[in-house]
Amino acid sequence: MNEAYRYFLIFLGALLIYNILLIRFIALCPLMGVSTQVETSIGMAMSVLFVMTMATTVSWVAWNYMLKPLHVGEFLYIPVFILIIAALVQFVEMFIRKSSPPLYRAMGIYLPLITTNCAVLAAATESVKPGFLKLNVAYHFSLPEALIYTIGVALGFGIVIIVFACIRERLETSPVPHVFKGAPIAFIIAALLSLAFMGFANLLGL
Amino acid sequence: MDWSLVWKAILALAGLSFLFGVLLAIASIRFRVETDPRVDEVMDVILGSNCGACGYPGCQPAAEAVVAGAAPVDVCVAGGKKVAEAVARVMGVPLEMRERGVALVHCKGGLSESVPKALYQGISTCAAADKIAGGGKACSFGCLGLGTCRDVCPVNAIIIDPDRRRWVDRDRCTGCGLCVEACPRSLIEIVPRHQEVLVVCNNRDKGGTAKKICSVACIGCKKCEKVCEADAIHVEDNLARIDYEKCTDCGNCIDVCPTNVIVRVVPAKAAKKQQPVLA
Numbered sequence: 001m002n003e004a005y006r007y008f009l010i011f012l013g014a015l016l017i018y019n020i021l022l023i024r025f026i027a028l029c030p031l032m033g034v035s036t037q038v039e040t041s042i043g044m045a046m047s048v049l050f051v052m053t054m055a056t057t058v059s060w061v062a063w064n065y066m067l068k069p070l071h072v073g074e075f076l077y078i079p080v081f082i083l084i085i086a087a088l089v090q091f092v093e094m095f096i097r098k099s100s101p102p103l104y105r106a107m108g109i110y111l112p113l114i115t116t117n118c119a120v121l122a123a124a125t126e127s128v129k130p131g132f133l134k135l136n137v138a139y140h141f142s143l144p145e146a147l148i149y150t151i152g153v154a155l156g157f158g159i160v161i162i163v164f165a166c167i168r169e170r171l172e173t174s175p176v177p178h179v180f181k182g183a184p185i186a187f188i189i190a191a192l193l194s195l196a197f198m199g200f201a202n203l204l205g206l
Numbered sequence: 207m208d209w210s211l212v213w214k215a216i217l218a219l220a221g222l223s224f225l226f227g228v229l230l231a232i233a234s235i236r237f238r239v240e241t242d243p244r245v246d247e248v249m250d251v252i253l254g255s256n257c258g259a260c261g262y263p264g265c266q267p268a269a270e271a272v273v274a275g276a277a278p279v280d281v282c283v284a285g286g287k288k289v290a291e292a293v294a295r296v297m298g299v300p301l302e303m304r305e306r307g308v309a310l311v312h313c314k315g316g317l318s319e320s321v322p323k324a325l326y327q328g329i330s331t332c333a334a335a336d337k338i339a340g341g342g343k344a345c346s347f348g349c350l351g352l353g354t355c356r357d358v359c360p361v362n363a364i365i366i367d368p369d370r371r372r373w374v375d376r377d378r379c380t381g382c383g384l385c386v387e388a389c390p391r392s393l394i395e396i397v398p399r400h401q402e403v404l405v406v407c408n409n410r411d412k413g414g415t416a417k418k419i420c421s422v423a424c425i426g427c428k429k430c431e432k433v434c435e436a437d438a439i440h441v442e443d444n445l446a447r448i449d450y451e452k453c454t455d456c457g458n459c460i461d462v463c464p465t466n467v468i469v470r471v472v473p474a475k476a477a478k479k480q481q482p483v484l485a
Contacts, residue, residue, distance in 0.1 A: 079219060
């Protein structure tokens, strides 16, 4: 398998086939919480892309140059990655607040939400411990691979949350039966979308 | 058991925590943003529900505008006098209250007054009903009564009774004007709070037509014009309008109006004992 094709498979697998929201149902809380308006869901998607990429980079470095040589990674990776993500989000928030007020106004309110977002932790973890990709490669991502994987996850998150927000905006004016109003109908929609995404299973042997 | 692993784990985690702690401490000094502490103080005293009634996108921008001097101290419309006092105290300026108007729905017709032309069963919002051939009412100017204004009201001042008549609770109404924008038929107007005599109809049909489709429609008879002592009420386009600057609240027009579309609202305090005021 040549290099470019492997990158492509990693990206596609993360984006659609093992979509973080609809196939693995990680990060359900932003899917339900921040998807009532298209505008806010776009903001959330951009912030997740940004934070996830940075968190993965730092986590990958911490794993390969600290946890692994010390042989403590197997049981310490979750606390360490949470520490990294929390500190990083704080830092990024301070940095963009100072350097770019417009960006802060657009993204600022989502950044604290992302601190405890399990999708970010999942992407960071899987960039060092790829668990699901049935690729015929050694189970160890190089840094570019980890980055491509993370961007795929984040874009998959973004596509789904924006599509979901569009549907929910449309639902606002639909005659939904009273007992299904609000969260129940949203969960049903999520399940239907998930069924649609299952159609990608086994695409290109992934 | 291999104790070195435990020490390594403790050291790794403690080291990382220390490193991040130092980095964040440096960053918080390096990237400090100078903000006026009064913004936070104003944020603490205004209601903070982000209702948008003040015209700013949320409470934070409103608080920033107050501190910057771009907005008056009574910016928090939903908060009323109490909040305005608190904001004035934070800002150290004397309290000045603008007179807030009060919402008036220019339609009196409920299900029993207005003649229906169809049975509307579609989406239950006024905008949707208005788009589908004007909803179920024969009157194409009047209130559809599906409650879009009630839903946008941040202080729950608009009440719709089972007969689909609208009542504005004048004690609660802050005159923010969100309902004015929400109404697809532009029926709602913010009128001066002191004004007592009001025309509660928006029908511009000719007298005969108006009479057929609604028992409480203005038929443009001009009787009110003739008895007005202050030249304040005029019929234009088959609809009586009061000039609030000139009106003396004498009430002559109320007595002569054949369809009772001119009403006197009871001042807020007296109204408390009675029903909410129809307006």
